[in-house]
Amino acid sequence: MIEGVKQQKWWGWGEEGHAYSAEGKPKFAPFVLKMTGLDINAPIKPAPKFEDLTVPPSILGDELRAKLVDALGEGYVQDDDLTRVVHAFGKGVRDLMRVRRGDLGRVPDVVVYPADEAQVAAVMDAVVEADGVVIPFGGGSNIVAALEAVPGESRPVVSVNLGRLNKVLEIDEQSGLARIQAGVFGPDMEEQLQAKGWTMGHHPDSFVWSTLGGWIATRSSGMQSDKYGDIADITRGLRMVMPGQILELRPLPSTSSGPSVREMVIGSEGRLGIITEAWVNVHRIPEVREIQAYFFPDYYAGLKACEEIVHSDAKVMMARVSDAIETQYIMANGKETKSKVKKLASKGIQKLMESKKWDLEQIAMSFIGFEGSANDVRYQKGLVGKIVKKHGGFGVGSGPGALYDQKKYDTPYLRDYMLDRGLVCDVSETTTPWRHAADLHRKTTKAFNEAMERIGKRGVVFCHLSHSYHSGACQYFTFVVNDDTETAERNYDVAKRTIQQSFVDHHATISHHHGVGEEHSPWLEQDISPAGVFIQRKLFEGVDPGNNLNPGKIIHDGEPGITSNSPR
């Protein structure tokens, strides 16, 4: 470990000592039992001990090591087992299952911590000259297997941790632009920006454990993208270290300088180089920020309301609607309130739903966020309120929204808690045009449930609409398979493949904001057509003829459908 560079657990999400707890949530255990057949109070199988792992030895040669030490200093070239294992993969549930049974895959041979762009360039040139492999590493929260070397990689593998490039370098207050180093984690970046009255407004679920460079390299999108845009909109300029040269794209609001090099770097997942800094749109912290909660009679009414909102005069910061099961999950995961007022309010809401003759098994909870001046927020809430009402919904105030806002980054810890108990949880997210949104939800849910029946396992899938655009929306699916036997990885794989196949079969993309990595590469041709993959391949081959830059990601050339983290 390097001082000032945060590091996640080697076996799970986030920092050591921080975990999910079901305490004070009496409805949680019954919910899990009902949905998956799992008793969360049964004895658990916690993660193994680090000492029990067999870490393959580093094959970094002396000559390359010497060059790296020469460029960075001894302390910033680390090849101890723990550091190497932490950098061996991201935090996909496959990664977590594998590490729990001691399958570490192709562990990098060394981890380097450059201090600045010149050092990144020195590393890049030394590794490429030695015909090694360069894998950039930000927060390590990737869940599409983009951080792991391909199985059997015989060349030295160098993981480049950007954690020391963690500063907001400059704010152009007139343009609303900030120049920020790529290795900064979400909270550190926002702290530096907010100290001066600014925010980037980019809040993916991984925010606490992901970095600006990682967001750009994977085409991230945050919960507030309805207002702030995807990372592709936010990123206006950048610098990237390539073998022997540095790409510099100056910050521009828009340009017609040929095929967009900016949009080639965004989503390149390390295959074109290492992003060192970016110019991003930043905004003054708004006077008012409110997240209102609403209920709809069912998910599809909520979808229609979101569709109508983006096509109306209204503007929102976020709009989120959970389907029936996710709504039940949210309720079950809430702490029991001791406040009499809250209990009464909750009763009142239930009575209102009953009076409307809603099917309580179908209700959908929604959070819609507003930002701006007090007056504008009032105006927008009014516009949205009318649309919600038209679709049969009603508002329940800002209390639940404030709670959601507080807890929004905690979900990944639940995954480890569940893995301890033999429940495999994962997520897949996608976008479709509005026309196909409801159908996608129905068909994907159905396909998942049929797959579970086929393999004879209990499982559950639920979903929320998370991001809206003029032409469609992102739907974010969470799915769970109850299997703690040796078939767990294979059965998980069935679930994951079923969902991804349903996406491409129903007018949806392989991923809205998690990227391709090796995980989603088997579906890439079905998404962007063979000619699209051909174009990407030519780009990668042309820029990186030696295949030194994070090979195997996005386009995987091994056996079809078999990726570095396929079940074995």
Place this chain on the structure above:
Amino acid sequence: MIEGVKQQKWWGWGEEGHAYSAEGKPKFAPFVLKMTGLDINAPIKPAPKFEDLTVPPSILGDELRAKLVDALGEGYVQDDDLTRVVHAFGKGVRDLMRVRRGDLGRVPDVVVYPADEAQVAAVMDAVVEADGVVIPFGGGSNIVAALEAVPGESRPVVSVNLGRLNKVLEIDEQSGLARIQAGVFGPDMEEQLQAKGWTMGHHPDSFVWSTLGGWIATRSSGMQSDKYGDIADITRGLRMVMPGQILELRPLPSTSSGPSVREMVIGSEGRLGIITEAWVNVHRIPEVREIQAYFFPDYYAGLKACEEIVHSDAKVMMARVSDAIETQYIMANGKETKSKVKKLASKGIQKLMESKKWDLEQIAMSFIGFEGSANDVRYQKGLVGKIVKKHGGFGVGSGPGALYDQKKYDTPYLRDYMLDRGLVCDVSETTTPWRHAADLHRKTTKAFNEAMERIGKRGVVFCHLSHSYHSGACQYFTFVVNDDTETAERNYDVAKRTIQQSFVDHHATISHHHGVGEEHSPWLEQDISPAGVFIQRKLFEGVDPGNNLNPGKIIHDGEPGITSNSPR
């Protein structure tokens, strides 16, 4: 000519018989005289006769011709002189100057008019197999030399006119998406959309004489991009014919499927293939559409107001501010009113300006557009009105805006009128972050004026802010050089180069929405850095190893700074 496929004049803008007229504009001649020293009433030198041209013979071989005829039918393979000359270049002022003196450059050997995607593919494959050159042709309004073969091209050159692909194929009313063929001209497309209550909202100056495919291939942006977005935002999916394969990108609101292939095709200017159709965002025709006119004490106050508008809660459909000289041009180009009310109003405005002690030589005219429900437009106008006032401006109602709206596509005809009289007019447009916007205007104006002094010619440059973004704006410069001698092209070139160099020297891009072509390629490295050009080059070389697809555009490999249409 092909029935149903519109064709511009071979020697100038737009359709035969349509021209600029200064009639009824008593202030126009004095304005031109004052600014440029030119008397527009002096004898003119009109465009030459077609019979006087020497058109180089076609080198299309019999074998390729036979294949093309086989694929399309005899009538859709045309190699008569007029058709070839019309397709020899776009409508840059260099093109117009050259054609007036009979320099036709490398005229294409044949023009083909495919009826559908299969025919486009047949043409593509036949030409590439014969090692010919494929140049896609839409409305022919390109002004950056993207439609002309490189000088001395020894292979057969085939211009592919997409004009028969002119239908709106499908409207997805739920998603606000339309599938439209690439060869449709702006007015024909909007007519088909508006008949069903929809609009794309994309209105570049070239609208009447440009096509959807051309907009995508050049990264176009329309006057209403503040609301509707650039073509890169509007285009959600597309199909492109490449040698031996067809790219299909399904319509998606957003995706993280690696480097964006969509954003590689947008702006590719024919170097990756021929776009045949696209899925684009379309919107219901708004209930209310209003363009309000405002005056500011000077251009820089107007710039600041636009900056504040995009950073406020307000949303506008467009915001345009003209600098002092452009404001005077607008006034001088207006028809003399006979209405007493208008005369009085005009007097009233002048009195108000005088009472505010404005320098009448500095005033800046602005048009700001609003769309939405009547209520929302009222609300947005209120927000904008406060910002305008804060920056010293005031509104003068919607009369001038309605006039602007009517006449907005007419300006290019003025260029031919001026060329008849020995005045060379051209445009260059760019974006910068807000921080550099005012400085860019001052420095570029100064550089132009100094260049004119250096060459001893009268000239004038003026400008308007045309598109606003969160981080900056597009400024659109018009410049004029008074030279009708044999040095005209060389002196024009000095002016154009001075302006482009000022752009890249002052944090601005080579073009906001006209593209690169050969015209802007000399500055590409200064804009996107040598590594950016390297990336684009590798993309082009990988996809088109035989260099058959519109070679020489965007990246030009000849003598530095010497492009197909450099002065000779």
